[in-house]
Amino acid sequence: MTAFSTPQGARAAFRAGHVAPTAGMAPGFTQCNLIALPRDWAFDFLLFAQRNPRPCPVLDVTEPGSIRTVLAPDADLRRDVPLYRIWRDGVMVEETADASAAWDSQPDLVAFLIGCSFTFETPLRQAGIEIRHIAQGCNVPMYLTNRPCRPAGRLQGPMVVSMRPIPADRVAEAAVISGRYPGVHGAPVHIGCPEALGIADLARPDFGDAVEMRPGEVPVFWACGVTPQAALMASRPPFAITHAPGHMFLTDTPDHQWQV
Amino acid sequence: MTAFSTPQGARAAFRAGHVAPTAGMAPGFTQCNLIALPRDWAFDFLLFAQRNPRPCPVLDVTEPGSIRTVLAPDADLRRDVPLYRIWRDGVMVEETADASAAWDSQPDLVAFLIGCSFTFETPLRQAGIEIRHIAQGCNVPMYLTNRPCRPAGRLQGPMVVSMRPIPADRVAEAAVISGRYPGVHGAPVHIGCPEALGIADLARPDFGDAVEMRPGEVPVFWACGVTPQAALMASRPPFAITHAPGHMFLTDTPDHQWQV
Numbered sequence: 001m002t003a004f005s006t007p008q009g010a011r012a013a014f015r016a017g018h019v020a021p022t023a024g025m026a027p028g029f030t031q032c033n034l035i036a037l038p039r040d041w042a043f044d045f046l047l048f049a050q051r052n053p054r055p056c057p058v059l060d061v062t063e064p065g066s067i068r069t070v071l072a073p074d075a076d077l078r079r080d081v082p083l084y085r086i087w088r089d090g091v092m093v094e095e096t097a098d099a100s101a102a103w104d105s106q107p108d109l110v111a112f113l114i115g116c117s118f119t120f121e122t123p124l125r126q127a128g129i130e131i132r133h134i135a136q137g138c139n140v141p142m143y144l145t146n147r148p149c150r151p152a153g154r155l156q157g158p159m160v161v162s163m164r165p166i167p168a169d170r171v172a173e174a175a176v177i178s179g180r181y182p183g184v185h186g187a188p189v190h191i192g193c194p195e196a197l198g199i200a201d202l203a204r205p206d207f208g209d210a211v212e213m214r215p216g217e218v219p220v221f222w223a224c225g226v227t228p229q230a231a232l233m234a235s236r237p238p239f240a241i242t243h244a245p246g247h248m249f250l251t252d253t254p255d256h257q258w259q260v
Numbered sequence: 261m262t263a264f265s266t267p268q269g270a271r272a273a274f275r276a277g278h279v280a281p282t283a284g285m286a287p288g289f290t291q292c293n294l295i296a297l298p299r300d301w302a303f304d305f306l307l308f309a310q311r312n313p314r315p316c317p318v319l320d321v322t323e324p325g326s327i328r329t330v331l332a333p334d335a336d337l338r339r340d341v342p343l344y345r346i347w348r349d350g351v352m353v354e355e356t357a358d359a360s361a362a363w364d365s366q367p368d369l370v371a372f373l374i375g376c377s378f379t380f381e382t383p384l385r386q387a388g389i390e391i392r393h394i395a396q397g398c399n400v401p402m403y404l405t406n407r408p409c410r411p412a413g414r415l416q417g418p419m420v421v422s423m424r425p426i427p428a429d430r431v432a433e434a435a436v437i438s439g440r441y442p443g444v445h446g447a448p449v450h451i452g453c454p455e456a457l458g459i460a461d462l463a464r465p466d467f468g469d470a471v472e473m474r475p476g477e478v479p480v481f482w483a484c485g486v487t488p489q490a491a492l493m494a495s496r497p498p499f500a501i502t503h504a505p506g507h508m509f510l511t512d513t514p515d516h517q518w519q520v
Contacts, residue, residue, distance in 0.1 A: 043303035046310065050318050058310050182442065182520055260442055260520045 007072065007250040011080040019082050019097050021139040021208075021246040023131070027122045030184065030255055031248035032059060032071065032113040033225030034081055035232075036241040039064045039108040044153030048231065049112065051150040055159050055227035057115040057183050059253075064108040071251035077111050078103040083244035085229070090236030099241050106239060114225040115184030116248050117162050119255050123177050132165050132211040139246035140164070141205035142224050146198030147189075149227065157231035160207070160224040161189060161197065165217040174220060183258035190221040197221060207245035267332065267510040271340040279342050279357050281399040281468075281506040283391070287382045290444065290515055291508035292319060292331065292373040293485030294341055295492075296501040299324045299368040304413030308491065309372065311410040315419050315487035317375040317443050319513075324368040331511035337371050338363040343504035345489070350496030359501050366499060374485040375444030376508050377422050379515050383437050392425050392471040399506035400424070401465035402484050406458030409487065417491035420467070420484040421449060421457065425477040434480060443518035450481040457481065467505035 003009035004025040022031055037045055042064070049056035060069045067077045084099040085092050094102070103109060118140075121131045133140045140162050147159040166174045171191060179187035190197055202219055203210045207226055213219065226245045243249060263269035264285040282291055297305055302324070309316035320329045327337045344359040345352050354362070363369060378400075381391045393400045400422045407419040426434045431451060439447035450457055462479055463470045467486055473479065486505045503509060 043306065046303065046306045047321055050306065050310075050321055061307055061310060179520065186520075260439065260446075 007252050010250050011072070011075055014082040014097070015076070015079045017097055019247070022082065022248045022250060023118050023121065023140055023246065024134040026250050028255055030059070030071065030251045030253045030258065031116040031118040032251055033116050033228070034077070034111060034113060034241070034243040034249050035228040036077070036103070036109040036111040037237060038106060038239055039110050041154070041237050042110040044155045045112060045228070048149065048152035048155040049114070051152050052159070052227065054185060054189055054223035055149065055225065057185060058112055059115050059183065060113040062111040064110050067103065069111070069113055069251070071113060071253045073252070077249070081243045081247060081249045083247040085242045085244050087232050087240040087242065089238060090233050095244055102241055109241065113249060113251070114228065115258065116225050117178070117185045117222045118248060119184040119258065120178045120181045122255060124174060127173060127177055129166060129170050129174055133209065136211055138211065139208035141202070141210055142207035142226050142245055143197070143199045144206045144230060149231065154237070155231050155235045157227070157234035159189070160226040160230050161221040162224040163202065163219050163221050165211065165213045166220045168216055168218050171218050171220060178222065180260055181258045182260060185223045185225070188220050189223045192218050194219055267512050270510050271332070271335055274342040274357070275336070275339045277357055279507070282342060282508045282510060283378050283381065283400055283506065284394040286510050288515055290319070290331065290511045290513045290518065291376040291378040292511055293376050293488070294337070294371060294373060294501070294503040294509050295488040296337070296363070296369040296371040297497060298366060298499055299370055301414070301497050302370040304415045305372060305488070308409065308412035308415040309374070311412050312419070312487065314445060314449055314483035315409065315485065317445060318372055319375050319443065320373040322371040324370050327363065329371070329373055329511070331373055331513045333512070335509070337509070341503045341507060341509045343507040345502045345504050347492050347500040347502065349498060350493050355504055362501055369501070373509065373511070374488065375518065376485050377438070377445045377482045378508060379444040379518065380438040380441045382515060384434060387433060387437055389426060389430050389434055393469065396471055398471065399468035401462070401470055402467035402486050402505055403457070403459045404466045404490060409491065414497070415491050415495045417487070417494035419449070420486040420490050421481040422484040423462065423479050423481050425471065425473045426480045428476055428478050431478050431480060438482065440520055441518045442520060445483045445485070448480050449483045452478050454479055454481070
């Protein structure tokens with residue numbers, strides 16, 4: 001039992017300044033992507049998420065100006081993510097472990113908490129499927145694709161995917177297990193053939209770390225909650241706060257809540 | 261083969277003035293609830309839907325002022341629903357088979373198309389489960405409940421449910437089959453005990469028609485897309501257009517798209 005075996009312990013560590021990718025932490029509890037935007041952009045983003053539910057399954061939306069979410073009532077959204085990114089006009093201007101100053105500089109941020117594929121890694125591991133980035137102790141590899149999201153208002157951009165190498169004889173099972181969790185990205189969007197997604201080299205991910213691919217393994221791609229950050233780059237809203245890829249917000253909500 | 265066996269044929273009949281409840285029509289194609297609100301209310305409604313996904317699963321949102329939806333590209337949302345309701349300040353002021361004049365009186369209506377439980381009636385019937393309101397040729401019974409929705413912005417109100425009598429030995433199967441379709445309300449929210457939902461008399465539904473309950477049957481309740489109309493009554497936005505309960509918008513989208 002370490003501080004990172006419960007969401008409350010992990011959040012306390014992050015609030016105290018610990019920085020690390022969160023895959024494998026607090027198994028059984030839902031992890032979330034974060035994007036906070038000015039209220040003026042909230043409808044555009046919520047519509048973007050509705051139109052792109054595979055990369056952007058919305059689990060909660062905060063009240064304008066609030067730092068609280070029903071998914072973890074005692075959490076402070078400004079400080080409890082291990083690493084944040086601050087964005088101005090579509091450019092990432094700062095990475096910080098404490099977003100309080102940036103958050104408080106805005107009068108009416110609306111935060112969106114978006115399901116994360118780390119959630120279904122727990123049932124995949126329970127089924128005996130190795131999650132390579134957990135085994136290697138690094139961040140999950142993520143890639144920009146050539147698949148445009150359906151635009152909404154002022155927001156558009158490409159879909160981002162996460163990738164896990166899966167032995168060929170376990171790929172179908174990985175698809176079925178993750179498919180039971182549509183609220184946290186669900187089944188893979190693409191299996192094999194990275195070049196068909198516009199991914200030239202699996203060893204050079206756009207976000208996170210490269211992982212080892214072994215003979216007999218297939219690259220399996222799931223829609224990824226970093227997609228909103230690609231939309232920020234493409235659409236350039238004046239201000240945003242997000243998590244840093246792989247450094248998620250840990251909620252008190254059990255994973256089984258998202259199982260169909 | 262009648263005009264009502266395809267969504268295109270049924271919409272043409274409705275556009276020509278035919279008025280009827282749509283349960284059982286165009287089997288295999290998704291039916292939708294409709295609510296159109298001024299752009300100023302669109303974020304509140306989309307957030308209300310996100311916070312209440314069982315009664316309000318959003319399948320499409322139109323561009324402000326548009327009468328088109330991706331779910332049925334050649335449809336005219338102002339005329340292709342068999343019966344509309346026009347609302348002012350939370351009061352239903354008109355029922356009409358053609359909402360063109362009301363729609364065109366507003367500069368920027370945003371229409372929300374919401375999944376309907378008629379969609380999973382097809383797989384229920386394929387499993388040999390009788391749908392009583394289809395057998396009786398009437399509208400499905402719907403009830404206001406004592407369960408408040410989670411509010412969002414200026415919108416709040418109680419959950420509305422639809423009810424189908426199911427033989428006790430088929431209730432579990434009905435729950436499992438409908439549960440595969442979370443995008444169109446999914447599994448029942450309540451099985452048996454109508455009084456616990458605040459329903460005093462099943463023979464007096466708040467919307468639609470009463471149906472026969474036979475010995476050995478259990479009343480099974482699903483979250484209903486008339487819930488937005490209860491929110492209109494409770495929250496009083498200045499203007500809205502909805503379908504009349506049970507008189508749905510028929511899309512060209514196959515039901516299996518919503519199956520998990």
